[in-house]
Amino acid sequence: MIREKETTLYLGPQHPGITGNMMVKLKVQGDTVVKATTHVGYLHRAFEKLIEQRNWLNAFTLLCRFCVPEPDPMELTYARAVEELDNREVPERAQYIRVIVMELARLQSFMLWYAGQAGSAGLYTLGQWSVGDRNYILDLFEELTGGRIYHMYIWPGGVRRDVTDTWKDKVLKTMDYLEKRQDDYNQLMFDNTIFQKRAKGVGIVPKDKAIEWGVVGPPLRGVGIKSDVRIDEPYEVYDKLDFEVPTAEGGDIWARALVRKEEFRQSISIIRQAIEKMPKGDYYNKVPNPMKWVVPEGQAWAKTESVRGEIGFYVVSNGTNKPYRVHAKGAAYTHGVTVLEKILPGQNIADISFIMNSLGVCPPEIER
Amino acid sequence: MEDLGLKIFGAILTTILGFTVGMTYGGIVRKLTARVQNRYGPPFYQNFLDLLKLQVKKTNIAHGFMGHMAPVWIIIAAVTVLLFIPILNGNLWFPNMSFHGDLIFLLYMMVFGSLGMALGAGQSGNPNSAIGVSRGLSQMVGFEIPFVLSLVALMIQYETTSVQELTQIQHETGVWNAISNPFAFLAALFASLGMFRYSPFDIVGAPAELASGPVSEFGGKYLGTMMSGGAIFAFIKLTLYVHLFLGGAGNPDNTGIIATLLGLGVLLIKTFTLYMVPVFYGWINPRYRTEQAIQYFWRWPTALGIIGVIWAVYS
Amino acid sequence: MTELIKEQHLLDSLTSAFKIKGRVIRDRRVEVFADKKMVSGILLFAKKQLGFIHLAHMTCIDWIDENKFELIYTIWSPIEKIHLFVKTKIERENPEMENIDSIWDQANTYEREIREMFGIQFPGLIGEQDFALEDWDEMPPMRKDFDTKKYALETYYQRPGREDAKDVRETISERSGTKVPDFAKKYSREK
Amino acid sequence: MINDKDSQKIVDYIQNFARKQSLFVMAYGTGCGAIEIPATMTSRYDAERFGIRGAATPRQADVLLITGYLATKTLKRVIRVYEQMQEPKYVIGFGSCTINGGMYFDSYNTINALEQYIPVDVYINGCMPRPESVISGFVKLQELIQQGKADNGKKYRENLEWYRTNQKKIIKNWKMPDYNW
Known part of the structure; x- marks a missing residue:
């Protein structure tokens, strides 16, 4: 057999197929990847260092920029960690509002995923549809929080503004619309034989290694392990809501896509339930003057389920008006480095971007 | 000498027509694609603006001799092939350099452009280009087989290797080859999906995988020239298909101005309809991997091509 | 605390096996303080014997007043649904810690x-x-004695107008020649 | 003929018109602003109406969109991409972080003013700028091009010394990854 020459292929940082600003250095033999090394740091902004310079509430402006496609889980996780340190109660209404915001954030992220997953396979029509429809969710956010992408809406002790009844109606209308549209997306994506051929059996995460490698979220559910922070360690009012955590077998791109497809449905259902069950009352347990607000000494760890998997914040206070240390661990931290490096060898070059989208690799979350 | 003058004039006219139609079709496809994607879309003449911009862009890169030659090679190949394609059947204004055996000649010449691209891209040194070229050649191996089979079927059926004659036969009998040998036509139609490089066969310049594939290192005038070449090639393929399978266009008995315009209208309608086949297919399909694309062509299209040949032999 | 039996049981099994201190923080949160050398042993024990198969995260805190680094390993048991924090403090001079990427690949x-x-x-x-x-x-940047602002000021070009951190409203009013409205004044930073 | 002033004007007009109507944007999401680019390109805002479309490689691109903060590691690549682009080329600074560092003004790893390192034609402020403002920034750039005022590449060439000095202040090692092709 003729041994083909090994070529080094730099996928990124400037490459349309890469999911953000990062680089995967590939050793390639023909069309097959032999070795993959992830290089990150192109987006390193020293968030954790900067948060140490800000006071407790100023940190929120930085936090939501941790991972751009999905800023809200970051805010919620940090807020929950601070609440734990400060022993601050959150009114029940605020908890419901938080759940709605979280699920809306999930939905808009799912729509980006639809676009990325289809776009990396060359199905541009779906990407255009779903990113276009995503604007309807961003409109809802805009009305509620004032921001399209970054909201800074969830604060320790509740949320910043109350929701109105008209907003709730709009949410319900949007949910009806999205439910209809999702059928279109699914028809274009899941019913397509070419997509099935591309997705099945590609980018397999082995079941026995999944937890060891730090796989979380949909990729972990894609290997058949039912793991979701919302049921493992219920936060806010998720234990009062009725939803299912879908799983699929196989661990390939197809399984992960199936999981996400079903989660999209569940998110819509959760939002409907939360709007229905939301009680009247206070929405904000006001914190004192943010310039002088001192959080008691201690350490807290909070984690939240985002679209890509669990997000955890380790917050340390030394009893001053600034955080002493904040460490964030996003799902992409392991997906983008360890998992990607482990599963890429043996894959076709054509599938790399496909796999990265399926794992939900989000570079700003890795290097922060 | 008069004849030669007319021929040169016809050649220029043909080139202008091919270029304009090819570019406009591209623009219309962009617009239609945008409409399908819920967008307003660029104006239909956007491709001309792009081309003009590329041509006035400064270019100060050198990738060796073949890097300079590749676009020239492509456009030469495109114009040359165009001159051997009958635009309107037997029309004096669009004389083609038809000769016996030009179908086989065309088969070779149509690869010529891709070859130029391959050599140029190879010299640019970008690995994306190299991979793109190897993919393009593999894909060509895929779709050439059903395409050649369908042509062979036609050649056997009418015992000629001249495009002109094939058109003339269809004109005389009034039966399109698409009807007299449907299997060959279907095989050729499937091959055309690969030829036009829309999804699912856009594996050559797949953006998410290879940046822009073979043309990664070409910008400005080089890219503009390649774009014009590509537009002419699109027109060539469409016209060839129309003349081989869909009865051609134009009436050799009447070459007056009105009849010529009418013939051009028929040609445009037929080519545009044919062009919509790969475009429609592309809107709803993601991209194949290289080996899957080859498998695709080597199954049904090839089988249809073989059936077409058998049909031609025994009919 | 009747509802924290699970957590207490876990803590007991760890303390008895390793003779280390620890406490139950709240439900689903248990922390143990270990010596630098014992960490990998505890982690391996927790992974193999107690079912803590998921390394949720791992981080470091710079306690500059104590002149120590604190390393925190957070591990999670999907069966018991408990977080275990293994904390250890190491010296700040020539810090060195055991490599645990043989236990978890992702620790790398x-x-x-x-x-x-x-x-x-x-x-x-x-x-x-x-x-x-x-x-x-430079010095490793996350250390507390590294001053990021000073470094940024020295290294990067600063656009004029930013250095005084003045209230935006006042700058705008100065530039446009209009007064700051009364309702906005109460938020002013000068006060 | 071609040296004639009036005919040169006409040629310039046509050239600038073509340049302005066909802007190929470098597909390089350097920062978090990249999230609004899909929104700008898709149905509600549809930047393709203005002839704006993505280009996959620097050789084919006209516009370099710096979407937000630039880490020093990215700056090195951005400069390389910028230098690979063919003239006429334009740079749009997108988001507050490119103007004065934005909220990362005291970060040790992000630059604060983009025009110190590469010339910038248009800044779009905001964090993050809405798709409308992105499009308005592009329209502003189109106006500049039509007036012939956008000569980014020329500016860079003429002041190369100054830009290089600034770049070298930050980028300590100019060695690029070695390629074996």
Whole structure:
């Protein structure tokens, strides 16, 4: 057999197929990847260092920029960690509002995923549809929080503004619309034989290694392990809501896509339930003057389920008006480095971007 | 000498027509694609603006001799092939350099452009280009087989290797080859999906995988020239298909101005309809991997091509 | 505390096996304080015997007043649904810590980051020296004694107008020649 | 003929018109602003109406969109991409972080003013700028091009010394990854 020459292929940082600003250095033999090394740091902004310079509430402006496609889980996780340190109660209404915001954030992220997953396979029509429809969710956010992408809406002790009844109606209308549209997306994506051929059996995460490698979220559910922070360690009012955590077998791109497809449905259902069950009352347990607000000494760890998997914040206070240390661990931290490096060898070059989208690799979350 | 003058004039006219139609079709496809994607879309003449911009862009890169030659090679190949394609059947204004055996000649010449691209891209040194070229050649191996089979079927059926004659036969009998040998036509139609490089066969310049594939290192005038070449090639393929399978266009008995315009209208309608086949297919399909694309062509299209040949032999 | 039986049981089994201190923080949260040398043993024991198979995260805190680095390993048991924090403090001078990427492959990434950001060495760690930074020759930046603002001011060009951190409203009013409205004044930073 | 002033004007007009109507944007999401680019390109805002479309490689691109903060590691690549682009080329600074550092003004790893390192034609402020403002920034750039005022590449060439000095202050090692092709 003729041994083909090994070529080094730099996928990124400037490459349309890469999911953000990062680089995967590939050793390639023909069309097959032999070795993959992830290089990150192109987006390193020293968030954790900067948060140490800000006071407790100023940190929120930085936090939501941790991972751009999905800023809200970051805010919620940090807020929950601070609440734990400060022993601050959150009114029940605020908890419901938080759940709605979280699920809306999930939905808009799912729509980006639809676009990325289809776009990396060359199905541009779906990407255009779903990113276009995503604007309807961003409109809802805009009305509620004032921001399209970054909201800074969830604060320790509740949320910043109350929701109105008209907003709730709009949410319900949007949910009806999205439910209809999702059928279109699914028809274009899941019913397509070419997509099935591309997705099945590609980018397999082995079941026995999944937890060891730090796989979380949909990729972990894609290997058949039912793991979701919302049921493992219920936060806010998720234990009062009725939803299912879908799983699929196989661990390939197809399984992960199936999981996400079903989660999209569940998110819509959760939002409907939360709007229905939301009680009247206070929405904000006001914190004192943010310039002088001192959080008691201690350490807290909070984690939240985002679209890509669990997000955890380790917050340390030394009893001053600034955080002493904040460490964030996003799902992409392991997906983008360890998992990607482990599963890429043996894959076709054509599938790399496909796999990265399926794992939900989000570079700003890795290097922060 | 008069004849030669007319021929040169016809050649220029043909080139202008091919270029304009090819570019406009591209623009219309962009617009239609945008409409399908819920967008307003660029104006239909956007491709001309792009081309003009590329041509006035400064270019100060050198990738060796073949890097300079590749676009020239492509456009030469495109114009040359165009001159051997009958635009309107037997029309004096669009004389083609038809000769016996030009179908086989065309088969070779149509690869010529891709070859130029391959050599140029190879010299640019970008690995994306190299991979793109190897993919393009593999894909060509895929779709050439059903395409050649369908042509062979036609050649056997009418015992000629001249495009002109094939058109003339269809004109005389009034039966399109698409009807007299449907299997060959279907095989050729499937091959055309690969030829036009829309999804699912856009594996050559797949953006998410290879940046822009073979043309990664070409910008400005080089890219503009390649774009014009590509537009002419699109027109060539469409016209060839129309003349081989869909009865051609134009009436050799009447070459007056009105009849010529009418013939051009028929040609445009037929080519545009044919062009919509790969475009429609592309809107709803993601991209194949290289080996899957080859498998695709080597199954049904090839089988249809073989059936077409058998049909031609025994009919 | 009747409802924390599970957590207490876990703590007991760890303390009895290793003779270490620890406490139950709240439900689903248990922390143990271990010596530097015992950490990998505890982690391996927790992974193999107690079902803590998931390394949720790993981080480092710079306690500059104590002159110590604190390393925190957070591990999670999907069956018991408990977080276990294994905490250890190491000296700030020539910090060195045991490499645990043989226990969890993904620890490699965390350790590379900590090596870069805090300067803690992990003998036997595979991977390039640079993780997020490139050609960094200053002090490891996440250490508390590294002043990021000073460094930024010295290194990068600062656009004029930013240095005084003045209230935006006043700057705008000065520039446009209009007065700051009364309702906006109460938010002013000058007060 | 071609040296004639009036005919040169006409040629310039046509050239500028073509340049302005066909802007190929470098597909390089350097920062978090990249999240609004899909929104700008898709149905509600549809930047393709203005002839704006993505280009996959620097050789084919006209516009370099710096979407937000630039880490020093990215700056090195951005400069390389910028230098690979063919003239006429334009740079749009997108988001507050490119103007004065934005909220990362005291970060040790992000630059604060983009025009110190590469010339910038248009800044779009905001964090993050809405798709409308992105499009308005592009329209502003189109106006500049039509007036012939956008000569980014020329500016860079003429002041190369100054830009290089600034770049070298930050980028300590100019060695690029070695390629074996």
